[in-house]
Amino acid sequence: MLTPADQAFLDRLRAEGVEVGEAEPRYLEEPRGRWPGRAAGVARPHSTEEVARVLRAAAAERVAVVPYGGGTGLVGGQVKGEGPLPLVLSLERMTALRAIDPQSLVVEAGATLQSVQEAAQTVGRLFPLTIAAQGTAQIGGCLSTNAGGVHVLRYGNARALCLGIEAVLADGTVWNGLTRLRKDNTGYDLRDLLIGAEGTLGVITAAALRLFEPPAVTGLAFFALPSPAAAVALLGLAQGRFAGCVSAFELISRQGLSFLREVGPEVHMPFAEDPDWMVLIELGLPAGMDAEAAFVELFEAAEDLVLDAVIAQSGAQAAQMWELRESLPLANRRIGAISSHDISVPVAAIPDFVAEAGAMLAAMGDFRINCFGHVGDGNLHYNVFPAPGRNRSEYDAQKDAVKTAVHDLVVRGYNGSVSAEHGIGRLKVGDLERYADPAKLMMMRSIKTALDPLGILNPGAVLRG
Template sequence: MPADLCPADAALAARLPQGVLRDPAPAYLEEPRGRWLGQAGLIAAPRDTAECAAIIRACAEARVPVVPRGGGTGLVGGQVMSQGPAPLVLSLERMTAIRSIHPDEGVMIAESGVTLHAAREAAARVGRQFPLSLASQGSAQIGGVLATNAGGVNVLRYGNARALCLGIEAVLPSGEVMHDLKRLRKDNTGYDLRDLLIGAEGTLGIITAASLVLAPVPAETGVALLVVDGPEAALTLLSLAQARMAGGVTAFEMIAGQGLRFLAEAFPEMRQPFPAPPDWSVLIEVGLPDGLSAQAALEGLFAAGVEAGLASDGVIAQSGREAAELWALREHIPLANRHVGAIANHDISLPLSEIARFIADAGAMIAAEGDMRINCFGHLGDGNLHYNFFPAPGRTREDYDQYRKPMTRRIHEMVVARGGSFSAEHGVGRLKAADLAEWGDPARLAAMRAIKAALDPVGIMNPGVILA
C-alpha cells in the first residue's frame, strides 16, 4: 500500500484486492497535450475481471469517483480528472490476455489492456487482420478504443470501433459483471447494451474484454499519393474510386500543403515525393481480391482523374517500402503539428457534400481574424477532418490566446449549422462536455441523463465526462 494515505483513502485501500494498488506516477495523471493534470487518491490495476469488479464495488460503497485509464492517448481529457474529490484511477494495463482467436469465424476475444498493435499482430499470426488503424496503436488499448468508439484511417471500409465489436464483458457501476462476450453477428434479444457502453467513455461501466471482428487480408494492396485541384476535386475523385473499385477503397486521406510544409520543418530528413508541396493531395489505399491488380487499379484511377481534370500529378508505390513511406507522411502530420504548436485543434465531421464549402468559408473567416496558418487534413472518405490553425511564422501560440476559444466556438457553430459533429472520432471527454450541453438535441440529452442515473445512481463513473 502506498505510504502517507489520508484516512479515507487508507480505508478504501484496505477493502481492495491484494496487490492491485500501484505507486503514484505522473504517467497515470497526464494526457498527451498537457492541457490537464489529473489527480488520484489511489491508483489500482486489476489483474482480471473479478478484481476489477471488486474495486468498483468498493468505490461504489465508499462513494469514491472512478476514472478509467487505458493507454492514455485520448485527446479530450476523458482519462484525467483535475477537479472535485480525488478519484481512484483504474488502469487496465495488466489485463492483456488474448483469450481466444477463431480465425474461421473471424473473431478474436481480447482483454481491455491489450494494445491495438498487439491485437493487430495476433490477428496477423492467424492470417487475418483487425482493421482498426490509429497512429497511437502502440499505446492505445482495446478498452479505450471501444470506450471512445475510435475511428482511424480505415473507417471508410471497415467502420468505427463499434462496427468491429460483436460483444463485450463489462463491470457495471454496481460492481456486477455483464457477461456478453458473444461471437454472433445476429442477436436480437432486447436492448443492445454493448452499443450503449461502446462510446460511453467509461461513464456507464468498465469494458474488461471484447469479441472483436477479424477481416480477411486483401490479396492485393496498393497505395498512391495523388495531387488534386482542391477539396471538391478530391471528393469527386473519391466517388470515382469507389465506383471503379466496388468497395476496394480502404483509406482515402486528404492532405493540405501546409501539413507537408510542417513536415519539412519538423522532419527535414523525411523524403517527400514532390519538389514543392502541392496545395492539396490525397493518399489512397486499396485492397483487392486475388486476380485483380491494385497497381493497375490505381494507374487507371489516376488516368481517369487526369482526364476528368481532378488530378494533375501523382506517385504510386512500387513496393511495400514505398507504400510505408507514403503512409509515414500522413502519420507524421500530427507530430509535425505538435512541433509547430497549434492555436486550436478541431476533430469534426461533415456530410461529404458540405466539406468543400466549409473549408472555404472557415478559411475566409480565419483569414479575416488575423495572420494564422491552417492545416486541414484527415479522413475524407468518412467526412472526418482535423481542422487546426497555427501561429504565423516567428510567432507563438501564446500570442493568439484571445483567439482560441472564440474561434473554436465559431468553427463548431459552422459545423453544427451544416449538420456535422464537433466530435468525430476522439469523443466528448471533459473538453467538449459544454459543447454537447449547448448543441446536443435536448431529448437525446435527457435520455442520456436518464440512462446515466439508472446505471450509475451514485455518479462515480468518470464524473464530468460527456455530461457536464
C-alpha cells in the same frame, strides 16, 4: 496528500487481493498536457472479478473511479484534476487472448491494439482498426472512445468491429455480453451503449472482435490535386470503379507539408513541388488484380481532376507514404495550434466547408490553417495556427472565438459534429451542452443516472459532474 479515508479505502482493496500502487506520473498525464490529473492510487486488477471487487468497494465508499487504458486519448477523459481524489483503474494487467478463430477473437481490455492485430495475423486474418498510437492504445480504451482511424471508410469504426463485450457496472455487477453473433435482436443493444461511453457507464473488461480476410493485393499512392472538390470527386470515382476496395482516402494540404518542412520530422516528400492538396489512397484488391494498373486506370479516368500521382513500388515506399501522413500531428504540436478541431461534415459538403471556414477565419485575423484527415468518412482535423513568426500565446484573446466560430459553422452551417473520433472527455463537455439536441442530453443523463446512480464512474467526463 491522502486523507485517512483514502488510505483506508486503498488498504481495503489490498486486503481483497487487488494490486494497488501509487499514482505514478504516467497515470496523471494526457498527450497534449492540457490537464494534470490527481489520484489517491492506481488499482491494477488481474481479472474481471477483481474489477468487480474494486467497483463494489468504490460504490460502498462513494469513491470516484477513472478507468485508464493506454492514456492516448486527446480530450482528457483519462485524467481528473478536481474534486476528491479518485482511484485510477488501469486494465494493463488484463491482456489475455481468451479465444480466437478465423471469424473473431475474444481478448481482455488491456491488450494493445497492435497485439490484437498480431494475434489476427496468426490465423491469417486482419483486425483493421488502425491508429497512430496502436502500440500503446488498449482495446478497452479504443472501444470506450469508439476509436476511428484511417480505415473507417472500408471497415467502420471500433463499434462496427465489435461483436460483444464483457463489462463491470458501477455497483460491481458483471455483464457477460461476449456473444460472437452477427445477429442478435434480443432487446436493447447494450453493447453499443457502453461503446463510446468513455467509461462513464461501465468498465469494459473484454471484447469479442470481428476479423476479416486480408486483401490479396494492397496498393498505395499519392494523388496531387488542385482542391478539396477534386478530392471528393476522385473519391466517388475510385469507389465507383473499385467498389468496396478503397481502404483509406486521406486528405493532406500544402500547409501540412510546409509544417513538416519547417519543424520536421523529416519525411520523404512525394512530389518535387508541393501541391495545394493531395490524397493518400489505399486500395485492397482481390487476387488477380494489379495495384499499379488499378491506380493507372484511376489516374487516366480522373485526368480532369488529378495533377500528378506517385504509386508505391515497394513495401518500403508504402511505409514512407504512411510515415508522412502519420507525422502531420507531430509537426502540428511543434508549431503549436491556437485551436484544434476534430470535426465531421457530410463528405459532399467538405469543399464548401473548407472554403467557407477559410474565408471566415481570414476575416477574423492572421492565421495558418492545416486541414487534413479522413476525407472518405467526412472527418477533418481542422487546426488553426499562428502566422509565421508569431507564437500562439499572442492569440490567447482569440482562441475561444476561433473555436466557437469553427464549431458553430460545423454544426449550424453543415449539420456536422464537433467530435468525429476523439470523443467528448472533459475537453468538450461544454461543446456537447452547447450543440446537442436537448432531448439527446436528457436521454444521456437519464441513462447515466440509471446505470451509475452514485456518479462514481469517470465523473466529469462526457456529462458535467
